[in-house]
Amino acid sequence: MFCTSLRKRPEWATVPNTLLSSQRPRWGEQSLTTHDLAIPIPNQDGSLDTFLFLALSPCDTQPPASAMARIQHLYHHTGGRNIGIVFLLNEKVPTSNGTIALMNLQVSIHSTLEMPIIPLFSLSTLQTTLSNFQYQLVHKRRSAAPTPVQPALSLLPYCTNNPPLPEHARNVVSDICHSLADVARAATTADGQLGLKEWLDPRVAGAAQDIIDFWEEEIIVY
Known part of the structure; x- marks a missing residue:
């Protein structure tokens, strides 16, 4: 599932059509209030969890307070469970160093909020990046002794x-x-x-x- 508001955001505007053209997995479009992307995470008992993402890029973090408001809203909506951020490093029209912007965001939220931030080097790799994250998360949950994350x-x-x-x-x-x-x-x-x-x-x-x-x-x- 993805939020229809991505169509109105210049850095993410091509994502909806790309996702809708995918046959596997199939994506749906909906107006969402707390997040931008959602993927299913299978559990061992056959049930499904839903992992929610915010889609951010360097320009989305200016001013910082605006991005933090969205992040905190999502965090408190779920109690900090099954949430993360997909961060686009390379914008069409770069406004700042993407790696620096990503690291600033990581540092700013780490002291109070715990959630993964997934670097995205190109919009063309979005589905692959999410699929890899999904696979790793499922594998980690099924592992008897999951590797601690730093x-x-x-x-x-x-x-x-x-x-x-x-x-x-x-x-x-x-x-x-x-x-x-x-x-x-x-x-x-x-x-x-x-x-x-x-x-x-x-x-x-x-x-x-x-x-x-x-x-x-x-x-x-x-």
Whole structure:
């Protein structure tokens, strides 16, 4: 299911026709008040949950208070259960750095609200992205020992001037930094920069400098 209001939003206006032309899965269109997209999540007992998404892009986060009002409305509508955000990184007419906007959003909601933010690199990959999320969520729920999620570091692969950050570098940084704030401090202080280079350069040359350069961008931390 998707909200008909997407047709009136320039960055998302092509989505309805694309989804309606899909044969599998079949999509419906409806006027929705709390969310933009909804997908079914099968349970082990055969019942279905519905996972609700807001569709946001950098321009949707300006002013920040407007985006937060929508996010909080959805969160309190469901009690924080089965909700998330699909965030379009690359707008037709870029108004800001999509990765920076995504990270600002992640940081702003993490302290009070827990929900996944799924990066979307292109509207053409929306269905694939949602299908992959659906599969991973179903697999996680059926797993006897699901892998814990670290929402605070979920954006780590994109906190570099050369994304995505290589897996080994991600593992090292996540071991020594436990939040985005820790990563920011490491990348913007002399001691932290030295530590990143000592840990990363022997195995992933250049990764530390890419992280440092990325954090030189102007970023709002809430």
